[in-house]
Amino acid sequence: MTEVAxxxxxxxxxxxxxxxxxRGLLENDLLIERFFTRHADSGISVTQAEGLTMLMDLADxxxxxxxxxxxxxxxxxxTAAVREVLADLRT
Numbered sequence: 001m002t003e004v005a006x007x008x009x010x011x012x013x014x015x016x017x018x019x020x021x022x023r024g025l026l027e028n029d030l031l032i033e034r035f036f037t038r039h040a041d042s043g044i045s046v047t048q049a050e051g052l053t054m055l056m057d058l059a060d061x062x063x064x065x066x067x068x069x070x071x072x073x074x075x076x077x078x079t080a081a082v083r084e085v086l087a088d089l090r091t
Contacts, residue, residue, distance in 0.1 A: 008043035017049055025060040031067050035089050048088070051081030055089075 009017065021032045032052075039048070054077050055063055065071040067089055073082050 007046045009046055009049045013049065014044060017044070017052060020056050021052065023056075023060055023063070025064055028060055028063055028067065031089050035085075038088070047081045048085050051079065051083075051085035054079065054082050055085060 018036060021036075023029050023032065035052075036044075044052075055066070058066070058077070062071075066073060066086060069090065073079075073086065
């Protein structure tokens with residue numbers, strides 16, 4: 001059986017993404033940092049990076065509402081990539 005390789009972002013893209021993920025609310029920062037720590041060895045896929053980037057376009061309070069399950073993604077951000085990252089961030 002052949003294993004399908006999941007495309008990962010490179011170190012430069014990872015560095016930019018980490019910088020982009022810095023937030024004004026400590027609660028958001030803590031949950032996002034836990035995500036990066038969990039994926040330190042395995043890397044972050046292109047799909048995860050897309051989902052995370054879309055979430056970072058939200059205001060801090062809207063992001064926190066999603067992370068704490070007060071709301072679910074809707075509209076433009078209701079994508080498979082966002083839902084995948086959100087599920088991971090919530091665990």
